[in-house]
Amino acid sequence: MAQSAAPPSGTRAGPRKHDAVARLTEKLSRATSAVITDYRGLTVAQLEELRGQLRSAGVDYVVVKNTLARRAAEAAGKGPLTDVLVGPVGLALGYDDLAAPARVLSEYIRVNKRLSSVAGYVEGTVLDAEGVKTLAELPSREVLLSQLAGTLQSPLAQLAGSLDSVTSTFASPLEAYRDKLNAAA
Numbered sequence: 001m002a003q004s005a006a007p008p009s010g011t012r013a014g015p016r017k018h019d020a021v022a023r024l025t026e027k028l029s030r031a032t033s034a035v036i037t038d039y040r041g042l043t044v045a046q047l048e049e050l051r052g053q054l055r056s057a058g059v060d061y062v063v064v065k066n067t068l069a070r071r072a073a074e075a076a077g078k079g080p081l082t083d084v085l086v087g088p089v090g091l092a093l094g095y096d097d098l099a100a101p102a103r104v105l106s107e108y109i110r111v112n113k114r115l116s117s118v119a120g121y122v123e124g125t126v127l128d129a130e131g132v133k134t135l136a137e138l139p140s141r142e143v144l145l146s147q148l149a150g151t152l153q154s155p156l157a158q159l160a161g162s163l164d165s166v167t168s169t170f171a172s173p174l175e176a177y178r179d180k181l182n183a184a185a
Contacts, residue, residue, distance in 0.1 A: 020064060021072050024091075027060055028076035031093040034121040035101040035132055036081075039063060039090040041114040050108055050115070059101045060093045080126045084119035098122055099138045106136035 028034070039047065047063075054061045064072075066085045073081040092101035102120060109115050120127035120135060127135065139147070 017068060021068050021075070024062060024064055024069060024072035025075040027062065027093050028072055028078055028081075030095055032096070032123065033094040033098045033101055033135075034078075034081065035092040035094075035105050036084050036118045036120065037090045037092065037105060038087060038116050038118050040088055042112075046112065046114065050105075050112075053108060054092055054101065054104050057100045057104045058094070058096055059104060060095075061090055062093065063088075063090045078121065078124075080124065081121045084121075084126060087118075089118060097141050099135050099140070102132050102136035103138075103140075106133060 042050070051061045066087070066089065069085045069089070069091065070082040073079065073085070092105055094101040097103075102117075105115070105117060109117065117129045117132045119129065120132040122135065138144075
Protein backbone atom coordinates (compact mmCIF):
# COMPACT_ATOMS: atom_id res chain seq x y z
CA MET A 1 0.00 0.00 0.00
CA ALA A 2 1.18 3.48 -0.77
CA GLN A 3 1.42 5.77 2.18
CA SER A 4 0.11 9.29 1.98
CA ALA A 5 2.58 12.11 2.24
CA ALA A 6 2.95 13.64 5.67
CA PRO A 7 1.37 17.06 6.16
CA PRO A 8 3.78 20.00 5.91
CA SER A 9 5.74 21.24 8.91
CA GLY A 10 5.08 18.17 11.02
CA THR A 11 1.42 18.94 11.77
CA ARG A 12 -1.05 16.13 12.21
CA ALA A 13 -3.85 17.83 10.29
CA GLY A 14 -5.73 15.74 7.78
CA PRO A 15 -6.28 16.48 4.10
CA ARG A 16 -9.68 18.08 4.74
CA LYS A 17 -8.10 20.63 7.05
CA HIS A 18 -5.33 21.32 4.55
CA ASP A 19 -7.93 21.88 1.85
CA ALA A 20 -9.89 24.22 4.14
CA VAL A 21 -6.73 26.22 4.91
CA ALA A 22 -5.85 26.38 1.19
CA ARG A 23 -9.35 27.62 0.26
CA LEU A 24 -9.34 30.22 3.02
CA THR A 25 -5.80 31.30 2.14
CA GLU A 26 -6.92 31.91 -1.44
CA LYS A 27 -9.92 33.95 -0.30
CA LEU A 28 -7.87 35.95 2.20
CA SER A 29 -5.24 36.66 -0.46
CA ARG A 30 -7.90 38.20 -2.73
CA ALA A 31 -9.77 40.02 0.05
CA THR A 32 -9.32 43.77 0.41
CA SER A 33 -11.16 43.85 3.72
CA ALA A 34 -12.44 41.51 6.39
CA VAL A 35 -14.79 41.82 9.34
CA ILE A 36 -14.55 39.33 12.18
CA THR A 37 -17.86 38.56 13.90
CA ASP A 38 -19.04 36.54 16.85
CA TYR A 39 -21.82 34.46 15.35
CA ARG A 40 -22.94 32.73 18.57
CA GLY A 41 -26.67 33.04 19.12
CA LEU A 42 -27.59 32.89 15.44
CA THR A 43 -29.79 30.08 14.25
CA VAL A 44 -28.91 28.20 11.08
CA ALA A 45 -31.70 30.06 9.26
CA GLN A 46 -30.38 33.43 10.43
CA LEU A 47 -26.85 32.47 9.40
CA GLU A 48 -28.09 31.51 5.93
CA GLU A 49 -30.04 34.78 5.66
CA LEU A 50 -26.88 36.70 6.61
CA ARG A 51 -24.83 34.77 4.06
CA GLY A 52 -27.39 35.58 1.38
CA GLN A 53 -27.27 39.31 2.16
CA LEU A 54 -23.48 39.29 2.17
CA ARG A 55 -23.31 37.25 -1.05
CA SER A 56 -25.55 39.78 -2.83
CA ALA A 57 -22.99 42.47 -1.90
CA GLY A 58 -20.08 40.37 -3.22
CA VAL A 59 -18.91 39.32 0.26
CA ASP A 60 -18.07 35.79 1.42
CA TYR A 61 -18.90 34.70 4.98
CA VAL A 62 -16.79 31.86 6.33
CA VAL A 63 -17.05 30.10 9.68
CA VAL A 64 -13.82 28.27 10.37
CA LYS A 65 -11.78 27.09 13.32
CA ASN A 66 -9.41 29.73 14.64
CA THR A 67 -6.30 27.60 14.27
CA LEU A 68 -7.07 27.05 10.60
CA ALA A 69 -7.95 30.72 10.12
CA ARG A 70 -4.65 31.78 11.73
CA ARG A 71 -2.69 29.47 9.44
CA ALA A 72 -4.53 30.82 6.40
CA ALA A 73 -3.99 34.44 7.50
CA GLU A 74 -0.26 33.83 7.91
CA ALA A 75 -0.06 32.08 4.54
CA ALA A 76 -2.00 34.91 2.86
CA GLY A 77 0.36 37.56 4.25
CA LYS A 78 -2.20 38.98 6.66
CA GLY A 79 -0.38 38.18 9.89
CA PRO A 80 -1.86 40.99 12.04
CA LEU A 81 -5.28 39.39 11.57
CA THR A 82 -4.21 36.41 13.71
CA ASP A 83 -4.35 38.51 16.90
CA VAL A 84 -8.13 39.02 16.63
CA LEU A 85 -9.06 35.45 15.75
CA VAL A 86 -10.14 34.45 19.25
CA GLY A 87 -13.27 32.51 20.18
CA PRO A 88 -15.90 31.32 17.72
CA VAL A 89 -15.72 33.76 14.83
CA GLY A 90 -17.01 34.17 11.32
CA LEU A 91 -15.07 36.06 8.66
CA ALA A 92 -16.85 38.36 6.21
CA LEU A 93 -14.44 38.85 3.31
CA GLY A 94 -14.87 41.71 0.85
CA TYR A 95 -13.11 41.83 -2.48
CA ASP A 96 -14.08 45.09 -4.20
CA ASP A 97 -15.66 47.72 -1.97
CA LEU A 98 -13.62 48.04 1.24
CA ALA A 99 -16.66 48.99 3.30
CA ALA A 100 -19.12 46.43 1.88
CA PRO A 101 -18.65 43.75 4.58
CA ALA A 102 -18.87 46.33 7.37
CA ARG A 103 -21.90 48.03 5.81
CA VAL A 104 -23.93 44.84 5.32
CA LEU A 105 -23.00 43.46 8.75
CA SER A 106 -23.78 46.77 10.44
CA GLU A 107 -27.26 46.79 8.90
CA TYR A 108 -27.81 43.15 9.88
CA ILE A 109 -26.65 43.85 13.46
CA ARG A 110 -28.95 46.89 13.66
CA VAL A 111 -31.96 44.77 12.71
CA ASN A 112 -31.09 41.42 14.28
CA LYS A 113 -29.11 42.34 17.44
CA ARG A 114 -27.74 38.76 17.77
CA LEU A 115 -24.52 39.22 15.85
CA SER A 116 -21.64 41.41 16.94
CA SER A 117 -18.57 42.73 15.18
CA VAL A 118 -15.36 41.86 16.95
CA ALA A 119 -12.79 43.48 14.70
CA GLY A 120 -11.92 44.32 11.12
CA TYR A 121 -8.97 44.24 8.77
CA VAL A 122 -8.51 46.76 5.98
CA GLU A 123 -5.37 47.14 3.86
CA GLY A 124 -3.02 45.77 6.50
CA THR A 125 -4.63 47.57 9.44
CA VAL A 126 -6.57 45.85 12.20
CA LEU A 127 -9.67 47.80 13.29
CA ASP A 128 -11.53 47.47 16.56
CA ALA A 129 -15.33 47.24 16.70
CA GLU A 130 -15.66 51.05 16.64
CA GLY A 131 -13.40 51.21 13.58
CA VAL A 132 -15.68 48.72 11.84
CA LYS A 133 -18.70 50.93 12.65
CA THR A 134 -16.88 53.96 11.22
CA LEU A 135 -15.99 51.98 8.09
CA ALA A 136 -19.64 50.96 7.69
CA GLU A 137 -20.69 54.62 7.67
CA LEU A 138 -18.41 55.50 4.75
CA PRO A 139 -20.21 56.08 1.46
CA SER A 140 -19.69 53.52 -1.29
CA ARG A 141 -16.86 53.89 -3.79
CA GLU A 142 -19.27 55.08 -6.49
CA VAL A 143 -20.67 57.82 -4.24
CA LEU A 144 -17.16 58.95 -3.27
CA LEU A 145 -16.11 59.08 -6.93
CA SER A 146 -19.18 61.11 -7.89
CA GLN A 147 -18.51 63.50 -4.99
CA LEU A 148 -14.93 63.88 -6.20
CA ALA A 149 -16.11 64.52 -9.76
CA GLY A 150 -18.55 67.16 -8.52
CA THR A 151 -15.83 68.80 -6.46
CA LEU A 152 -13.49 68.89 -9.44
CA GLN A 153 -16.21 70.12 -11.79
CA SER A 154 -17.33 73.03 -9.60
CA PRO A 155 -14.20 75.22 -9.97
CA LEU A 156 -14.13 74.55 -13.72
CA ALA A 157 -17.75 75.64 -14.06
CA GLN A 158 -17.00 78.79 -12.05
CA LEU A 159 -13.97 79.53 -14.26
CA ALA A 160 -16.06 79.08 -17.42
CA GLY A 161 -18.73 81.41 -16.02
CA SER A 162 -16.11 84.02 -15.10
CA LEU A 163 -14.51 83.88 -18.55
CA ASP A 164 -17.92 84.20 -20.20
CA SER A 165 -18.66 87.22 -18.01
CA VAL A 166 -15.33 88.87 -18.89
CA THR A 167 -15.79 88.34 -22.63
CA SER A 168 -19.36 89.66 -22.59
CA THR A 169 -18.29 92.66 -20.49
CA PHE A 170 -15.48 93.40 -22.95
CA ALA A 171 -17.56 92.74 -26.08
CA SER A 172 -20.49 95.00 -25.13
CA PRO A 173 -18.55 98.32 -25.20
CA LEU A 174 -16.78 97.29 -28.42
CA GLU A 175 -20.09 96.54 -30.10
CA ALA A 176 -21.53 99.87 -28.91
CA TYR A 177 -18.46 101.69 -30.26
CA ARG A 178 -18.83 99.90 -33.62
CA ASP A 179 -22.51 100.88 -33.79
CA LYS A 180 -21.57 104.50 -33.01
CA LEU A 181 -18.97 104.54 -35.83
CA ASN A 182 -21.46 103.02 -38.28
CA ALA A 183 -24.06 105.63 -37.35
CA ALA A 184 -21.54 108.45 -37.83
CA ALA A 185 -20.48 107.21 -41.25
